[in-house]
Amino acid sequence: MMTFVNLLLAVLLLALAAWTTLARNMFAAVVGFIAYGALLALAWVQLSGIDIALTEAAIGSGLTGLLLLNAASRLHVNANAGGNTGRSRLRVPAALLSAAVSGALMLCVFALPETPPTLAPDVAANLASTEVRNPITAVLLAFRAMDTLLEAIVLLFALIGVWSLSSDPHWGGRPGLRQYSEPNGILAYTARVLPPIGIVVGAYIFWTGADYPGGKFQGATLLAAMWLLVLMAGLADAPPIRRTWLRVALVAGPLAFIAVGFLGLQTAGAFLAYPEGFVKPLIIAIELALLPSLTLVLGLLLLGAPLRGEEP
């Protein structure tokens, strides 16, 4: 039974990937991509990668999908997705080459060792010393904490890049366009009812991350989604990017992470090491500090460059 489900999932994934690539209409391609992300999340569940499934659903499919939808609607809704692919006589060789590369890759994957060498036993053996029970969190915030810190900084760099696209008169202003909707319409209603629930769920996903699948990235995505919902319904307006509180909140997470890292130098003998007995509290403190920063960064990345002045 499960084999059948997995097979079906694999076929569906391939079909959706092909549909997304071949779709003539940009909007259709984006919808295909979002559905593909959702199915991919299911595939990760089947592979017991719940953390990855959550991330894929939240960021890979949800946030990226929204970003693409935004972009597609900014261009032309019915724009021809395959319009600029260039000379058609180069298509066949390009397709053949792609197939050749894919084929070679497939052969290589099959050539991977039957029982792949993995660090999972290593992680499990050292899990106790990190005081958290979710091995993914242990990897992300203890064994390879540097990578997580740097990823948080990557997001900030991306935000600097997005902001730098604003026109000079609007620099420092509010990102995106002011949204209006019927004050008693269904969108405003949703934006009033859903956020409290969403915030609770987001906080729960964040909190449970230390011991079970979940964590700051997935939680932050949910919180950012709730924020964007409120903005989309016109119940609130995006803050001007010159606001000091906004900028401090953006960098507070990574700075706190670095501070805890240097604290480890004093107390545990290495940068990004945690003193025994305080590992879990410190990890949670880092995640708690990163949560608002990530929420803001993800939301602001979606809102885009400042498009208007400071006035609401």
Next chain:
Amino acid sequence: MRFPDTLTRLHALTKADNLGLGLVVLGLVLQAGSVAAALKLICVWLLLLLSGACVSQLIARNTRERESRP
């Protein structure tokens, strides 16, 4: 085609979505090990009902506005 336009398709879709998912959840509730798990499943269903209803409203409204424009 049985459902020629967006509105009729939405109409059909919401039935399948809400009721079908409700039945799936009902089946899972019977299998759930604890009351808490059962309640969580019901919460999931309720949330999906809410979002499904809102989204189909929005799609329908959008369609009507686009059709009313020449």
Next chain:
Amino acid sequence: MPPVPEQAVTSAGGLLLVIAVLLPFVGVLIGIALRGVHARRVALCTLPLGLAIAIAIAVTVLQSGAQLTYLLGGWAPPLGVALRADMAAVVMLVVVAVVVCGIGIYACDDFNPARESPGPRASSTFWLLLLAVWGSLNLVFVSGDLFTLYVALELLTFAGVPLVCLDGRGDTLRAALRYLLFALLGSLLYLLGAVLLYGAYGTLDIALLRAASVPEPVTWAALALATTGLLAKTALFPLHIWLPPAHAGAPAAASAVLSALVIKGSWFLLIRLWFDALPGVVTFSAAQVLGALGAIAIVVGSVVALRQARLKLLVAYSTVAQIGYLFLMFPLAFDAGSNMLVHDAALTGGILQGISHATAKASMFMAAGLISAALGHDRIADLAGVARAMPITVLTFAVAGIALMGIVPSGAYLAKKLLLESAADSGQWWWTLVLQGGAAFTAGYVVLVLVNVLRRPGGAHPVIKRVPAVSEYAALALAVCSLLLALAALGPLPAHLISNPLAAGELLATLLVLLGGVLLAQGLSLHPLFAAAPAATMPASGLLRRSAGATGVMFARIDLLARGWTVACISLLVVALLFGGLLFFGARG
């Protein structure tokens, strides 16, 4: 589980590596929080601190004589991540710090938020991005883990792309998008390679991979993919789709960052991959093809550079050619005896080439930017009289050109000597031709610019705006740095290389290079080099010039074709398959 190597312990002073990476990043974070005019102040405070740390690392490594290691969080690889600094990393750290400081001084006046132009957006963003590029590069140099290196590549891309479109014009936005998409494609290919390596060996640590890796299909595929991705990010011909518009369109200081520094990140990572992580997997033919791509890049880039009408585009295409130069060491470092890449004189020469390019190209872009700012345009044909109006800038351009050509007192000269010696030692005489010919091409476009700036102005004084003297001197200082690299390198290099730089043979070689350059510039440039001279009107040279012109047009067409999206993506796939095949069959045969 693979055995943990002896050096997997934190060495004294290892913390400096962490600080070298994090200091610029903390600068960025504080700069974001304080915004506006403060971003520049924060950056200007960070520059000397960072330079001091780079020098401290160099001193520590030179004193201990061993590489510097730091285990992050106290976790040893493969579970944790180690930062390591060997001699190559230390050299790069110091040179990048020097270049960043030079660019910082140069841009001090250009990107001043207190001034009207270019506005607070560009001027505060520039400083944040400068620090961001710096921190990312430091991470590339010291990271010992393939995934951390991927994050470093991401950081570098996101720091580099906004630099392209700082002035916000439409065509620079298009160039930036082109760069972003192609660079992300490259990052993904690299990541795919890293994932395959983890799947095969269960570790991402470079030192552990070196011990564990064996030539087998997965490793070949991983190396081919990662190499292709990194070549796309380094913009080696034919994957240079994004480089000319991006580097020519950005403001001068940003171009200097992009051309001198950013491409060195992926290039250095390629060295790590080929020399340190998988030296035994590399085959002779793969190394030859990498060098051959470099040779083609030199020819195409140089010829197209000679065909440019605008100074900044000329410098950008000269970068395409110089990138080719950076790949000539790969075939020369292949040791036929042990059938692997080895750390030897060729690698030293290659790194020396890289750092002299970093300094010289930064100062060349700065000089081009100053000329363009002073004149209000950068049309090469209308540069007459600049030498008299801006002697220091023209001197900078000339010195940087000499450094790029590899004429006697420069670092590139030493690099060339080292590579020539390796070519002679390993019997690969064909690379000698490429090395000497490449220098002639470089001489060609340098001479082309110099002849034009030295020409007497026909009409009025060409300069419409004064440029700050401090910027001129910063550019000159970097150019002189490039020359002095030879002196700085005297210690660790074999002394016989520089025994007699003024011997007849050396002088003859230099003269030949210059003469070749003059001929190339005369034949291939858009306008005859010595238009006023009667020699240009002689019928025989007219025929010669026509055929040379046709060659130039052909190369320009090839370049244009290679820079189309479809063709570039096909090239990407072909390069990947090519390397995969070469590794596969090279190991068989």
